[in-house]
Amino acid sequence: MSAQNGTGLRSYKLKVWRQPRGAAGGKLVDYEVSGIDPGMSFLEMVDQLNESLLKRGEEPVAIESDCREGICGTCGVVIDGMAHGPIPNITTCSLRMRSFPNGATITVEPFRAKAFPIIKDLIVDRSAMDRIQRRGGYVSVNAGSAPEANATPIARDVQESAMDSAACIQCGACVAACPNAAAHLFVGARVRQFALLPQGHPERNERVLAMVEQMDAEGFGDCSNHGECEAACPKSISIENIATMRREYMRAAVGKR
Amino acid sequence: MSTPRFQLRSSIGKKLLNGLTGVLLLLFIVAHLAGNLTIFVGKDALNAYAATTHSLGPLLIVIELGLAAVFLVHAGSAISVWRDNQAARDTRYMVSKSKGAASKQTVASRTMIITGLVLLAFLILHLWQFRFGPTTPAYQTTLPGHAGEVWNLHLIVVETFKNPIWTALYVVVMILLGFHLRHGFWSAFQSIGALNPKLRPIAFSAGVVFAIVIAVGFLLLPIFVYLAPDPNAGVLGLVKP
Ligand code: HEM
Ligand code: SF4
Ligand code: FES
Numbered sequence: 374m375s376a377q378n379g380t381g382l383r384s385y386k387l388k389v390w391r392q393p394r395g396a397a398g399g400k401l402v403d404y405e406v407s408g409i410d411p412g413m414s415f416l417e418m419v420d421q422l423n424e425s426l427l428k429r430g431e432e433p434v435a436i437e438s439d440c441r442e443g444i445c446g447t448c449g450v451v452i453d454g455m456a457h458g459p460i461p462n463i464t465t466c467s468l469r470m471r472s473f474p475n476g477a478t479i480t481v482e483p484f485r486a487k488a489f490p491i492i493k494d495l496i497v498d499r500s501a502m503d504r505i506q507r508r509g510g511y512v513s514v515n516a517g518s519a520p521e522a523n524a525t526p527i528a529r530d531v532q533e534s535a536m537d538s539a540a541c542i543q544c545g546a547c548v549a550a551c552p553n554a555a556a557h558l559f560v561g562a563r564v565r566q567f568a569l570l571p572q573g574h575p576e577r578n579e580r581v582l583a584m585v586e587q588m589d590a591e592g593f594g595d596c597s598n599h600g601e602c603e604a605a606c607p608k609s610i611s612i613e614n615i616a617t618m619r620r621e622y623m624r625a626a627v628g629k630r
Numbered sequence: 631m632s633t634p635r636f637q638l639r640s641s642i643g644k645k646l647l648n649g650l651t652g653v654l655l656l657l658f659i660v661a662h663l664a665g666n667l668t669i670f671v672g673k674d675a676l677n678a679y680a681a682t683t684h685s686l687g688p689l690l691i692v693i694e695l696g697l698a699a700v701f702l703v704h705a706g707s708a709i710s711v712w713r714d715n716q717a718a719r720d721t722r723y724m725v726s727k728s729k730g731a732a733s734k735q736t737v738a739s740r741t742m743i744i745t746g747l748v749l750l751a752f753l754i755l756h757l758w759q760f761r762f763g764p765t766t767p768a769y770q771t772t773l774p775g776h777a778g779e780v781w782n783l784h785l786i787v788v789e790t791f792k793n794p795i796w797t798a799l800y801v802v803v804m805i806l807l808g809f810h811l812r813h814g815f816w817s818a819f820q821s822i823g824a825l826n827p828k829l830r831p832i833a834f835s836a837g838v839v840f841a842i843v844i845a846v847g848f849l850l851l852p853i854f855v856y857l858a859p860d861p862n863a864g865v866l867g868l869v870k871p
Contacts (some may be wrong), residue, residue, distance in 0.1 A: 451723060452673075455728075480724060553718055554715070597645075616820060619642055
């Protein structure tokens with residue numbers, strides 16, 4: 374087995390974006406880490422870097438995380454130019470160091486978008502997504518308890534499709550990966566999730582109109598159909614959701630329920 | 631907060647306009663190529679084609695104005711989308727890479743504004759050269775089966791493309807048109823919500839074929855006129871001694 378695929382401990386050269394809180398800009402700073410187990414997650418590698426920084430009396434790298442199992446959506450960073458790193462359909466916390474050959478240089482940057490101002494180092498303010506969510510990412514009718522299964526039949530594929538959209542963890546990787554910093558995949562997933570199910574229908578038109586209005590007001594870009602969002606999405610949300618959002622937007626124009 | 635309304639100025643609205651005009655331009659470009667192919671038949675075929683379109687009279691003016699509006703809305707919405715996108719990322723990545731697999735990002739998709747602006751500049755030149763080309767008596771000719779004289783569009787075409795500089799310029803622009811269409815073809819249908827998971831990969835791949843057919847179709851024409859010993863006779867002129 375080559376040194377690259379072996380289980381031996383590894384070393385890496387890191388280039389990490391450092392930006393002090395409140396600063397207008399930052400820069401890439403070089404670090405070296407060693408004694409990295411290939412089974413370690415990317416975040417554990419950063420933890421190890423931070424411990425050595427603390428020992429040297431330096432400021433640790435600020436990076437966000439919570440669940441560390443791919444469900445909370447807080448941990449996203451851009452690794453070697455790709456949101457959540459080089460492996461498709463996973464979050465940064467699920468990324469293992471075995472994906473990086475021993476001795477590699479790894480560049481780590483924050484998600485970059487005007488609508489995601491940098492708070493510190495690798496942490497960005499993604500509250501713009503919350504504000505979009507607040508404009509319609511819910512149902513305000515009383516949906517009651519689970520209905521009798523045959524009262525409102527919903528085809529299996531429709532149900533699955535709505536579930537696929539609902540899998541979005543609001544991580545913002547779609548925005549980070551998009552050459553236009555557009556949030557269409559996230560908003561499209563929210564719109565589609567509700568458009569497919571009867572609970573979403575009473576507020577169907579207002580939802581898409583309000584969420585799109587907020588998305589534009591937050592300063593996200595427009596979608597040019599580059600499809601880079603789908604490639605970066607840890608939940609494999611398809612650009613079909615963007616097509617659906619456009620159909621829903623047109624539908625709302627004619628006021629159809 | 632005020633009740634939200636459908637807005638053509640929204641990010642979605644702009645792409646609906648851009649996509650809808652894009653689809654119309656796709657239809658236009660196919661029709662335009664079909665008409666141009668008469669050049670390969672020869673002088674009379676092209677001039678007859680021109681005479682037929684001119685016989686539409688006021689209807690032609692209506693079609694032309696409609697087409698001009700489509701171009702303006704297309705370019706206007708595209709420039710507006712581009713400006714929004716420039717503003718949406720104020721700091722660039724130090725390293726940026728496509729994550730591949732599901733991505734539909736291509737050189738073509740990243741250069742739409744460049745190829746588009748070239749097409750806009752080309753359009754003005756092109757109209758100037760041909761639509762508003764010379765109509766003096768020297769550019770009138772006869773047409774078999776046609777009473778009186780007709781406009782000799784064919785002569786303008788030959789005069790233009792016997793000049794290697796014009797031929798080279800047109801060939802380059804047609805290649806750029808091919809790039810614009812490589813992304814534009816499938817993107818237009820996606821923008822107006824016309825694709826589903828089954829159609830999307832088909833439209834994406836068909837974009838390559840469409841782009842090549844259109845670009846090659848158009849660029850063969852100036853090359854043919856430049857090389858043909860007797861363009862008046864069409865492709866037959868190539869085999870005649
Ligand atoms: C023969 C002329 C043209 C044809 C056939 C054509 C065709 C198309 C098509 C089919 C699309 C896809 C629409 C969509 O994604 O919704 C498109 C997009 C675009 N066009 Fe054109 N176009 C032409 C001329 C122009 C001109 C004159 C401009 C001038 C600026 C332009 C700029 C753009 C841009 C920037 C986009 C991408 C918009 C985005 O970022 O999403 N095009 N074009
Ligand atoms: S659509 Fe995917 S990439 Fe975008 S926020 Fe949701 S989970 Fe993250
Ligand atoms: S820390 Fe929760 S998704 Fe990564």
